[in-house]
Amino acid sequence: MTTPSFSPETTPGFPGIFSKDNLNLKLWLGIAWLGFLILPWYAAYDGFWSFIWVTDGYPTFDEYSPGILQITMHDRWWLWPVALFLLLPLSALSWSKTDPRYALTLLFSGGLGFAFTLSQGFILGLHGWGWEFLGDVFGPTEQKQFGMGYGALLVCGGFLFMFTQGLAARGAIKGDVFVCGSIGFCIVLVAIFVFFPVGRILINSLQDDEGNYVFSLFLEKITSHSIWGLDCFSSNLSCGVAWNSLLMGVLVGLATTVLGLAFALLVTRTGMQAKGFVRTASLLPIITPPFVIGLALILLFGRAGAVNVFLEWAFGIPPSRWLYGLTGILIAQILAFTPIAFLVLIGVVEAVSPSMEEASQTLRASRWQTFWTVSLPLMRPGLANAFLLGFIESLADFGNPLVLGGQYEVLSTQIFFAIVGAQGDPGMAAVLAIVLLMFTLTAFYAQRRWLGKKSYATVTGKGDAGVHVRLPKRVAWMAYLTAAPFLIMSLVVYGMIIFGGFVETWGYKHNFTLKHYIAEFSLHWSEQYGLLWEGAAWNSFWTTLQISAISAPLTAGLGLLTAYILVRQKFWGKDIFEFLTMLSFAIPGTVIGVGYILAFNVPPIEITGTGVILVVCFIFRNMPTGIRAGIAAMSQLDPSLDEASLTLGAKSFTTLRRVLLPLLRPALVAALVFSFVRAMTAISAVIFLVSADYDMATSYILGRVEFGDYGLAIAYSSVLILVMLAAIGLIQLAVGKRELGRRESFEF
Amino acid sequence: MVRFPFLFNLSEGVNMKMIRLALLSMLFFMVAVPSFAAGRLTYYCSTDIPWCELMKKEFEKRTGIRVAMTRASSGETLTKIRAEKSNPKGDVWWGGTGDPHLQAAEEGLSQPYNSPKLSELHDWAKTPHTATGGKTVGIYLGALGYGYNKELLAKKGLPAPKCWNDLLHSAYKDEIMMAYPSTSGTAYTTLASMVQLFGEDGGFNYMKGLHKNISQYTKSGSAGIKASARGEITIGVVFVHGAVKQATKGFPIEAVAPCEGTGYEIGSASIIKGARNLESARKFIDFALTADVQSMSAQVKSYQVPSNKNAVSPPEAPDVSSIKLIDYNHALYGSKAERTRLLKKWDAEVKVLPR
Structure with a gap:
């Protein structure tokens, strides 16, 4: 033997x-x-x-x-x-x-x-x-x-x-070395780069000004009237920030999910013309350079904006500042976050098996009944994850409430000013961040409960050559009507932004000029030195491109790997781990930025002032989109596919690479696009992490915006928009299409 | 016995290649690493980008010291310095309102330095220096005031305001924007100035009266005048040089230095405690206080009043002799205790009032 x-x-x-x-x-x-x-x-x-x-x-x-x-x-x-x-x-x-x-x-x-x-x-x-x-x-x-x-x-x-x-x-995970290694790897990374810095700053909530730990102070702060007050029901004073944030988050989450679904249905299940154009136009707002959207909306809807001027001229309605407040925030956030819902949903909608719909129709259900009782319930994983992303993004967003919020106070802006403002109260910031995380946790568990333990697998190994039935007329009309205003808005807003880069002073003097572009992006040829990159923006532009290009594939890879672990593997503490992965995404960037400095400015991990800290920050801040898209997509794939591959002797890594990944292409595209674009446009964490050698485009643009140089900021933003559109095209090309039966598949 | 043959086997055959590679890369790095004989400086800047860049380039030109610059607003920079406390990365912090600099001094984040240029400065520029034991020094002065949109004012047929008390007139109801004192240094300076101008009770009564006319409290200090420039609001309470800047950009903005007298901010510079390049940082402070360097600010459209007596004030800059400046007590109103007290009082007595 x-x-x-x-x-x-x-x-x-x-x-x-x-x-x-x-x-x-x-x-x-x-x-x-x-x-x-x-x-x-x-x-x-x-x-x-x-x-x-x-x-x-x-x-x-x-x-x-x-x-x-x-x-x-x-x-x-x-x-x-x-x-x-x-x-x-x-x-x-x-x-x-x-x-x-x-x-x-x-x-x-x-x-x-x-x-x-x-x-x-x-x-x-x-x-x-x-x-x-x-x-x-x-x-x-x-x-x-x-x-x-x-x-x-x-x-x-x-x-x-x-x-x-x-x-x-x-014998853990059936003795699978690759899966064990992946789980360990992901857990350690999340612990070091998410839990450690976030914990480092949240601990402030328990400390008083002298650094002593006082629990009663924490209780006093977290139950304070300014957070939970209900004055808006009894007087004209505003309610606590927590309620304001909650209302905003739920509205934005619902609206973006519905809009994202409308677009996904239009693009995959109608005979609509110009699908390519609609896809691009609906994705456009994911590219939101900081504060520029807000200004565009002010020029459009503000007191002196085009709409109000027209109303005054036509109907004599005196201009007012109705934009500032919840209305303005909602418009801006829905515009900005719908593409994320769309990216998550399109793959899910596409993968719903026509066989089930055919079965329903064979049983004499009408198209209307089929849609509501078969197709839509099968899309639940997508809907739940899209809502979760919209909700979290809305709570964590700070730029839009700052510019358009008026006196509507939300958690993210309060957190920013508690840290950075004149009062300087990091303890209060930490308390507010904890409130925000409580909402996130609640939303997270709510979506889990809503999905329940049902199976949503619609992509199986069985023959599945059908083609989707067209949407019922009524649903199609609903989708058109939902999507059209959004599409028009985004085209108008982006048209205005491009225009703003070519005029002297946007919103005031509209004579044509190229000077903003020249100041930012001029090239100069000199006999002595050859090509000189003279424009002020080149330095940060190349850094941004480099950091984004490095972090995007890493983010997507780590995100999908984590999704794979979460959907397909079972291990102790999985739920806690899943929630931890969302921490750095759910918390406003200001907190993350300061947390990263506190955690990584001293040994043993000293990476402040380098490009590494930016890459790491982007990876862990943007990874959750990859995870959510991956989870939504993977819960549609029948586990028998993996099992078949494993039974035939393939290792789990091979199965992931050869069986699952090709079926996850839409999720991969979503993750890559999102992480690339976010790395180029994220602002609040970046402010604290940039250094002389690694200056990012957004922190440069913010510097311009702060001093009212909108022309320069917009010229720069327009160039970034073009770069990002090109990058989205390249990503689509590199990842390729997913082929499911005879169904048409889609490119952006 | 345990052997590790693989360690040696690996290198067999690739030996020459690896050596060549190593040599080549060595050569590359010897070329790629420039020498910084004159030293280096990490410079945190809190004014607008062009001015920051101008200072960096001019300093590099004059001293040969290589400058690594990071720009962020003064609140953000203070936050960053505070977070980096245990292992400071910055050397010198230049620009931005004086309040955060005073806070940094109070929290022990900056270190004292007596520049030989001190004697050339206006008295107001030395106040923060004496108040903090030498940890921060004034580089420019910005008077507090407000700006209004001339076109909008004429359209509404409103009288042109000239004084602080004019703003309390009921005609301006819903026509004024200012920032929250707790989030903005500008608005805190306004609150502290009113308290010093009209006394504690009078000052708070003033803020209550103003509160009735405020259309909206913004979060950032400069938001009010920007909104005014674009016709979103008639009057924005800001530093006078901020209003002047909007006017020079072509917006119909008139800057007002109120008749009763007014408070001011002192843009400051500090050396960060634990600076790795202390000598360079000191040279930078000397450089920043030099008359001809301060005279250059007009080149980048910054219209603050320079702190060196011999520096040439830009012609667009508000004429400091025509503005009545109060004797602003930076030591008291810059301290954390007094700031917290005033802000709490404002929150409790003014913010809650109906409008």
């Missing part, structure tokens, strides 16, 4: 290092050792992509030494255990995966190694002890260390995957 490790090709007791046994372990162990022996343990002061260390004293110079030399040469003896935890798993190489010692060794060294490496970074920081009480207990220390660098990063990664391989060897 032989076990696999005693197969003839390998030396008994020691499987050849190049044999395929334990390949994963060898890979990650190799990476970890590489990080420990070769690469600099600490981060170079000059940034993540700077390789100055290669020539500047590596490997012996203190700041650039690898882990092993830090211990032996620079007296950082507390790193010894890292070596120990790296040595232990070497013995596991010679054991078979079924050997209980294999799993135990990996769990022990991977888990403890990871925990140790991370916590030693927190315990000993840039100025000695990471926490004051350590100094009280152990006395002062002369030792200090910098932020973690490549070396520590690889070692941590190695430990993490050793741990998940240990879990898999113990």
Whole structure:
């Protein structure tokens, strides 16, 4: 009787290092050792992509030494255990995966190694002890260390995957190494880049001005009248910010979902002409450069705006400021967030199986009945996720309420001013953020309950060659009537924006000029230096493009991977994990920005001032759209498809790549488009994270807007809009279409 | 025994290639890394972009120090400096209203410096310096006032306001915009100025009277005058230079420095505590207080009054001798305790009143 490790090709007791046994372990162990022996343990002061260390004293110079030399040469003896935890798993190489010692060794060294490496970074920081009480207990220390660098990063990664391989060897997730690794990877990332910074700032809610923890103060703040007051029912004073926000969020969530559905139905199930045009026009508002939409609406509907001027001229109605308040916020937010609902819904609507509708009609249901009782209920996962996104986006949005809100106070603006305003009360900001998160949590559970435990699978392995029936006439008309005003609005608004870039002073002096474009984007050819990028905007433009292009695929990839884990796998704490992924999306960017500085400005993870912090921030802020779109789409795919693939011997990674991903193309497009566009237009978190070398377009535009240079801001925005349209086209081209039976599929 | 043959096997055969690659990349980095013999400076700027850029370029030209600039509003910059406290990344913070600078000084986020240029400054510019023990110094002055839209005023047949008390007239009901004192430095300066001008009770009575005429409280200080420029509202309470700026952009805005006298902000500059390039930061402060540097602000359409006595005031700048400035107590009204007290009182006594 032989076990696999005693197969003839390998030396008994020691499987050849190049044999395929334990390949994963060898890979990650190799990476970890590489990080420990070769690469600099600490981060170079000059940034993540700077390789100055290669020539500047590596490997012996203190700041650039690898882990092993830090211990032996620079007296950082507390790193010894890292070596120990790296040595232990070497013995596991010679054991078979079924050997209980294999799993135990990996769990022990991977888990403890990871925990140790991370916590030693927190315990000993840039100025000695990471926490004051350590100094009280152990006395002062002369030792200090910098932020973690490549070396520590690889070692941590190695430990993490050793741990998940240990879990898999113990039989978790049916022993699937890839899925175990993915779960571990996603959880650790979300913990570090979402939970840690958000927690870092929410803890403020429990502290008073001197930094003492006072729970009663928290209770007093969170129950305060300004948050929960109900004066609007009894007097002409306004209600508490919480109610205002809730009303706004629910209205925007419902409206965007209905509009998104109307567009998705029109584009997939009617014989409408010019579908391509409608798709593009309905997607256009996803590209909302900060504050520009707000100004366009003011010029349109404000007291001196076109509509009011016309009303006064035609009917003698005196102009008023009806725009400012909930009305204005609703118009702007519905305009801005409908494309997100549309992106989530189009794939879902498309994937509803015609077979079920045919079955319904064969049973003599009318088209009207079929739509309401069969098609629409099958779209529920899409509707629920679209509503959730709309609701959360609305609560977290701060630009539109700021410009158009008038005196309608909402949580996001109050949070911004609690942090940044004259009063400077981060404790209050944290309390308000907690209220906001309570709403998000409620919405999250409400949508879960609404979906229930039913199956929405409509894409199965069975023959499914039908074509969707046309929408019933009445529904089609409803869809047209819902969509048309939106479409006209978005065309008018974007027309105005493009126009605004070419005139002297938008909204006042409308003589044609190119000077804004010249100031921002002029190129100059000189004999001496060649091409000179003279325009003021080039620097931030290229940075923005670069950061967006890097973060978009990472965001989409991580988002869909997380969706896969959440829909297809079961593990302990899944619900909490799912909610955590939405934290950084649900909280206003201001809080995230400050949280990121608090968390990542000091060792062990010191990335402020680099491009990395921007990329990371975008990934975790925009990932939830990928997750929601992925969840909606994946719950339509029959799990028997995965099972068939797995039964035929494919690994879970192969199944994900070859079976699921091609069926998820619309979700992938949604995730890529959203994350690319958001990386280019996000503002509130970015303000705090930009640095001289990494200035972003939006923070530059905001600087222009703050001082009323709208012409320049709009010229820049128009260029961004064109770039984003081109990028959306490219994304569509690169991802390709999903083919379902004979159904037509769609491009943007 | 455990062997690691793979470590060595891997390098066999690719040896030469790798060495060549390594050499090439070394060469690349030696070229790619410029030398900063004259040092560097991380500069946080809170005025508008053109002025920030002008200061950066001029300083680089004069000293050869490489400047890394980040621009954000003064509230945002203060928040950023506060969050970075445990490991400061910035060296010097220039521009923006004086209040956040005073707050930074109070919270121990900035450090004292006595520039040799101090003697050349107006007295008002030295007030914040003495009040904070040298942690911040005035670079320009902006008087508080308001601006109105001439076209809209004429259309409605309203009289032109000249004083603070004019704004209380019932004819201006629903025609005035100002910001919330708790969110905007401009509006807080207004509140503090009224308290100093008319006494605590008189000041609050004034704010209550004004409250009746306010159409809308905005969140940002400059929103009022921008709305006025585009005809959304008739009068916006702002700093006079903000109103002048809208007028020079071509909007029909008239700036008013009220007849009773008025408060002002002192745009300031501070060196951040824990600055990594302290010498460069000090050089920058000296540079920023120099007369000819301050005279350049008109080039970028900034019309504040410079703090150096010898600097040339731009012709569009409001003539400071024609404005009655009150003796603004920056030490008291810039302190956190007094600010919190006044804002709480405003919230409790003014905000809740019907309009």
